[in-house]
């Protein structure tokens with residue numbers, strides 16, 4: 277990975293003056309490069325997108341086992357005929373209004389993005405710096421760590437509590453002057469929820485000028501309360517959403533941030549809002565329709581929970597330890613190096629996830645369809661004789 281001095285050197289070699297390079301490396305412009313500076317997610321995956329050697333059962337990357345709701349797909353398909361216009365109608369506004377109504381926040385607090393990875397890196401670049409660090413739980417989603425390192429910001433990692441919540445008091449104590457406190461709830465890779473009361477405590481006690489980022493990528497798979505109401509009443513809380521998970525739209529690239537207009541301004545200072553308004557229309561329309569499908573959302577969540585319960589019952593029966601989860605993933609402890617077990621599953625056509633550094637004997641497994649989880653359990657029976 278490039279470090280900050282490499283990036284500065286690169287800018288100078290490309291003909292920027294020192295002053296221009298400093299400006300680009302600063303909060304105003306660093307997001308352009310930083311959006312891609314986190315550890316690339318495909319590099320963490322086991323399903324080799326470059327080679328195309330996908331396993332038969334893909335439960336390694338926390339994707340949904342099925343695509344967008346058919347009703348949303350149908351509306352998305354219709355807009356393609358009008359895609360000669362940047363904005364055939366009010367698609368982006370409709371998206372904002374729909375999400376705002378569902379979350380009970382003002383429409384000017386919603387910004388759509390092409391997925392949530394881009395705004396995640398922008399938020400890190402906007403609020404962290406060599407003087408203001410990032411505080412994260414460990415284990416958690418690692419993309420913001422890579423971006424913070426690139427920006428020359430200190431990354432402070434605080435272990436989860438014994439029941440796998442973010443330890444918000446320890447997070448604040450570990451760096452009381454941080455620029456950004458990152459809370460992923462439900463957390464990737466544990467699927468565990470940090471209670472909203474803990475998030476409220478962090479928001480109330482953090483230093484003025486710092487920001488709390490609540491990444492709710494997996495919220496729809498749980499029954500947890502969103503932190504959107506905090507983003508609606510404060511200037512220093514941002515909620516991050518993606519349509520890559522329950523909504524089955526990972527390949528369509530749609531995400532959203534919920535934050536005050538003032539906070540949003542800080543994420544868009546260099547690109548004049550283009551990134552968050554010129555979006556692929558089928559994705560925007562698909563997302564808008566999907567959001568309103570209350571019964572289908574509940575049905576998909578219930579389907580995932582049934583497949584997860586089935587898997588947990590099997591693991592229990594076999595005496596294999598796992599961390600109970602509220603989302604579409606869980607950590608399972610093999611009691612031996614996880615990499616070898618992951619390879620054995622792969623050889624059996626089942627692509628499970630990787631391990632996280634502090635837990636070398638545990639793998640992350642995504643909850644797929646019931647058929648996927650039956651295949652996982654059958655492969656497990658063969659591997660763990």
Ligand SMILES: Cc1ncc(COP(=O)(O)O)c(C=O)c1O
Nearest residue numbers: 391392393417464493518520531
């Ligand atoms: C916690 C979390 N946040 C953000 C993302 C980024 O997803 P996307 O860019 O597809 O919205 C992911 C992807 O796995 C994730 O797990």
